[in-house]
Amino acid sequence: MNFKLILNIALHLLQARLKQTVVAAVGVTFGIAMFISLVSFMNGLNDLLDGLMLNRTPHVLLYNEIKPSANQPILLSESYKDNANFIRSVKPKDIGKSIYNSKSIISYLKKDPRILDVAPKISTPVFFNSGTIEISGLINGIDIRAEEKLFKFSDYIIEGNIADLSQNNSIIIGKGLADKMLLIKGDIIKITSSKGNLASLKIVGISQIGIAEIDNTMSYTSLTTAQKILGEPTNYITDIQIKLYDMTTAPAVAKEFHNKFNLDTIDYRTANSQFETGSTIRNIISYAVGVVLLIVAGFGIYNILNMMIYEKMDSIAILKATGFSGNDVKWIFVSLAIIIGLAGGLFGLLFGYIFSSIIDIIPFETASLPTVKTYPINYNPLYYIIGITFALFTTTIAGLFPALKASKIDPVEIIRGK
Secondary structure, eight states, X not given: OOHHHHHHHHHHHHHHTXXXXXXXXXXXXXXXXXXXXXXXXXXXXXXXXXXXXXXXXXXXXXXXXXXXXXXXXXXXXXXXXXXXXXXXXXXXXXXXXXXXXXXXXXXXXXXXXXXXXXXXXXXXXXXXXXXXXXXXXXXXXXXXXXXXXHHOGGGGEEEEOGGGGGSTTEEEEEHHHHHHHTOOTTOEEEEEETTOOEEEEEEEEEEOOSOHHHHTTEEEEEHXXXXXXXXXXXXXXXXXXXXXSSGGGHHHHHHHHHHHHOOEEEEHHHHTXXXXXXXXXXXXXHHHHHXXXXXXXXXXXXXXXXXXXXXXXXXXXXXXXXXXXXXXHHHHHHHHHHHHHXXXXXXXXXXXXXXXXXXXXXXXXXXXXXXXXXXXXXXXXXXXXXXXXXHXXXXXXXXXXXXXXXXXXXXXXXXXXX
């Protein structure tokens, strides 16, 4: 089989039907360009949402949950252990939110090769006092260095600096809370802890996560300041946040640490299952739309090649009469489809990148997302590889059926009919 000659004949056939060839190639180009633009935008959006929520969530969280005791006294009695006992009005057991022996646990976790780092935290409800008004909220006492390393908290601070929390009696409050109480950086805010302790803290920064529920209630201070507010010792910790090198192992690691330390644990997938579901659905939609566009382009190529076969019956008959086999004729028309797919696919990659770049510079400013200035785009090379691969696959399949039909044409019947 002379592939050079077959390719030469295919190119001449394309030139003879140039208008139809261009239409088919444009269909593939449009399909690939829209596929890449849509997938890049959707995944950029997913990355943005992950940054807002998933990246602010530890891969594994260790804490003490308020819950009723699993073993009630009657269940421990030898006299009633074999009976069916019905217990009503069971009250939760007050074991305290503090993690016992937290410093030893943190020291052990930092030596685990699977763990990137550990960030201790104190989470407690408080009242923010504005005159005679009390606004309920939360204070997070954080390890400044670890929090910045694991969660890039400074990205969400619109005024001030996270390092200023190292000052005594300082606090960073949410934008929503600051707007409610008409507070700015440098003001003094008074708070009341759940134990009734009063404290006056200086506002050294204002944060904006982009989620109203958090910005209206959340505030941040150092571990030392949070311990002073609550009147607790320096080993008082309510949460241990863990980031892993391989976040996919989080469910198994959470279960392991639950059994090892006898603490309640939750992994990021369980904590943010609704966000992962939304990301998955958006990915499915974007890929489905792209695939449909390419399939439609494939039908266009099929129709064009099918019509070309009927119009080129004489040429096919002459080729077979001069010694070309049915397999040669088949490869001529498959080559036509591959050339259309390759040309359309390459231009589709180019226009897909151009469209993505245009979307990437369109201003997108909203008060709820202060760190986002333009629409998000993910320029993952994998999307371009998928696009060109699927373009070649679709066009090859679309050209195969007309090519098989052309290979079975009997030259004697065509010439006799003429």
